[in-house]
Amino acid sequence: MTDTILITGGAGYIGSHAAWACADRGYKLVVLDDLSTGREASVPDGAELVLGDVADEALVARVLKDHKPRAVMHFAGRIVVPESVADPIKYYRQNTCATLGLLAQLVEAGTEAMLFSSTAAVYEPREDGAPLAEDAPKVPLSPYGQSKLMTEAMMRDVGRAHGLSAAILRYFNVAGADPEGRTGQSTPDATHLIKIASQVAVGQRDKMQLFGDDYPTPDGTCVRDYIHVTDLAEAHVLALEHVLANPGQVTMNCGYGRGSSVKEVIRAVERCTNEKLNVEIAPRRPGDAPALVADVSRIHDTLDWTPKHDDLEEMARSAMAWERKLAAERR
Numbered sequence: 001m002t003d004t005i006l007i008t009g010g011a012g013y014i015g016s017h018a019a020w021a022c023a024d025r026g027y028k029l030v031v032l033d034d035l036s037t038g039r040e041a042s043v044p045d046g047a048e049l050v051l052g053d054v055a056d057e058a059l060v061a062r063v064l065k066d067h068k069p070r071a072v073m074h075f076a077g078r079i080v081v082p083e084s085v086a087d088p089i090k091y092y093r094q095n096t097c098a099t100l101g102l103l104a105q106l107v108e109a110g111t112e113a114m115l116f117s118s119t120a121a122v123y124e125p126r127e128d129g130a131p132l133a134e135d136a137p138k139v140p141l142s143p144y145g146q147s148k149l150m151t152e153a154m155m156r157d158v159g160r161a162h163g164l165s166a167a168i169l170r171y172f173n174v175a176g177a178d179p180e181g182r183t184g185q186s187t188p189d190a191t192h193l194i195k196i197a198s199q200v201a202v203g204q205r206d207k208m209q210l211f212g213d214d215y216p217t218p219d220g221t222c223v224r225d226y227i228h229v230t231d232l233a234e235a236h237v238l239a240l241e242h243v244l245a246n247p248g249q250v251t252m253n254c255g256y257g258r259g260s261s262v263k264e265v266i267r268a269v270e271r272c273t274n275e276k277l278n279v280e281i282a283p284r285r286p287g288d289a290p291a292l293v294a295d296v297s298r299i300h301d302t303l304d305w306t307p308k309h310d311d312l313e314e315m316a317r318s319a320m321a322w323e324r325k326l327a328a329e330r331r
């Protein structure tokens, strides 16, 4: 019998890519999403979309009873770092507390496994940009990162006590869009570098800002480990199959283990169009870490995962194609 997977936030950027990856693999899907930042058209054909709040425990209980998913991939949540600094209650409520309710319902329903979207924002950034292994010190700079770290702790305790298997996936910087153009990053006011630079490259924005060129990094701009969302989605399918076959808990960084500076990203986007982007040097953005690069030993030791899109230009090209598609839809 085909396994059913519940995907919370499956209409969102990363969740919809993971949903398509699961659909391509033949899983039956139920997506629970309130469409607060998600896009209904990004949900794979054939997946059942339940409109609602993941914090609504009665609704979650009903979905679990009706569909009996073998596992849940939990993407739903709030993701804007500066907003979390201004409104921490929202982040602890919608990320941490909502996930506590979800965990309670998963235990009640006897669901086998849960995958959770965590983040590199849980780590204490290193000044030297050295790769961060999963056991590196955790000192989140924002309530967003803290809300994710608290959720990780809850998952471990609940998993241990009640036999809920768990894969905690700490994403580094996710970028790009589905190469088949089925989904992409669709939030109108997204703040992510590759999305913004792609919008400038396709003429949807006049200019962009580069936040800080005086960091203690090789070219003075922040360094990040950018991972193509399609490779990340594939890692989810493999992590799902890993925890279903090997009950227990695993925490894995998701990145390529290579840092790129903001200037390098901008140059990669420029190479896609052979045109200079209009970039303004601006002050540092509060809360930005100088460098965040993943140590990816564990994910490679654990999963048979071979990234296929490890290329900044490819990320930028797919993001640009998606921006053009979104613009055409708006016309």
Ligand SMILES: NC(=O)c1ccc[n+]([C@@H]2O[C@H](COP(=O)([O-])OP(=O)(O)OC[C@H]3O[C@@H](n4cnc5c(N)ncnc54)[C@H](O)[C@@H]3O)[C@@H](O)[C@H]2O)c1
Pocket (backbone or CB within 6 Å): 008, 009, 010, 011, 012, 013, 014, 015, 032, 033, 034, 035, 036, 037, 038, 039, 052, 053, 054, 055, 074, 075, 076, 077, 078, 079, 094, 098, 117, 118, 119, 120, 170, 171, 172, 173, 174, 187
């Ligand atoms: N984008 C990144 O670079 C990044 C990096 C690290 C971790 N993450 C994590 O990955 C997950 C997905 O991020 P994303 O970039 O796809 O964001 P997104 O905003 O595109 O997706 C979130 C989805 O969840 C839905 N949602 C939000 N709150 C909900 C609620 N209470 N009930 C039901 N649905 C709800 C939204 O409508 C949306 O479809 C988040 O948990 C985020 O913290 C993202």
Ligand SMILES: O=c1ccn([C@@H]2O[C@H](COP(=O)(O)OP(=O)(O)O[C@H]3O[C@H](CO)[C@H](O)[C@H](O)[C@H]3O)[C@@H](O)[C@H]2O)c(=O)[nH]1
Pocket (backbone or CB within 6 Å): 079, 080, 081, 119, 120, 121, 171, 172, 173, 174, 191, 192, 193, 194, 196, 208, 209, 210, 211, 212, 222, 223, 224, 262, 285, 288, 292
């Ligand atoms: O218009 C822009 C946008 C970004 N940047 C810079 O580009 C780098 C990357 O910024 P992003 O906003 O793309 O990504 P962040 O590293 O801030 O954060 C992302 O990755 C984190 C993990 O590393 C968290 O998970 C978070 O949710 C996710 O948004 C930063 O130095 C930022 O200052 C610019 O210079 N100009």
